Amino acid sequence: MGFLDALFGRRKQIQPNLDDWFALPSAALELQAATGFTPTGRGAVCFTGVEGGQFARLKQEIRELLDTDTAQGGEPVEYSQDRYGYTWLQVEQPPDDLPALVNDLHTINSMLQDHGWGPQLLCSLVGFTGPEDSAEAGRPLGLVYLYKRGTFYPFAPREADLRDNALELRVQGALEHELPLEADLSRWYPLWNSPALSGP
Known part of the structure; x- marks a missing residue:
């Protein structure tokens, strides 16, 4: 069992x-x-390593299902592996169309679950950015969904593998009546490697 698991x-x-x-x-x-x-x-969606022809077919099925923007020549889903060996599936939509991004992430989670890979699912993440013309302009923020807990938590990375705990607690206070939040702060794991928090 890995430490993320x-x-x-x-x-x-x-x-x-x-x-x-x-x-x-x-x-x-x-x-x-x-x-x-x-x-x-x-x-992005993160899960433990899955290999074989069956999963390759599922990846292609996900691509085909979410491929609504082929005119721009991009892949609807990008696959990558972080330094710990975990696989990430990244999706992107216009910033002003969060419902479309949510639908994509829900679809990916559901398809992996329905094909029997629910035990390999670890978390999913949606990226946010700080307001322009402020000290937090361009700052990344993630809302992380823990698949095996059914809860969300905020992750606010800073430089040099530091995190902004004060901002995370502000987000917790703002969303405590909006989403099922993870009460155990020891499970607010820092996802330094998430492609959804990297620059465009």
Whole structure:
């Protein structure tokens, strides 16, 4: 068992309610009102390594299902592996169309779950950025969904692998009535390697 698996709740799995994702667009409005942070349009799903022809076919199926923008020549889903060996599926939508991004992430989670790879799912993340003309302009912020816990938590990275705990607690206060938040702060794991928090 990897350390991410333990932190993300593999030892005590709770049946996730993926429909909680659909509360995210309204929660994002509350987040913007409280902090000024807005969606970047980027999101990602993280899971433990899966190999073989069956998974290759599923990846192609996901690409075909989400491929609504072939005119621009881009892939609807980008796959990458971080330094710990975990696989990331990244998707992108216009920043002002968070419902479309939520639908994509919900679809990916559902397809992996329905094809029997639910135990490999670790988390998903939606990226936000700080308000322009402020000290937090361009600052990344992620809302992370823990698949095996069925909860969300904020992650606010800073330079040199530091994090902004004060901002994370502000986000917690803003969203405590909007989303099922993770009460155990020891599970607010820092996702330094998430492609959804990298620059455009």
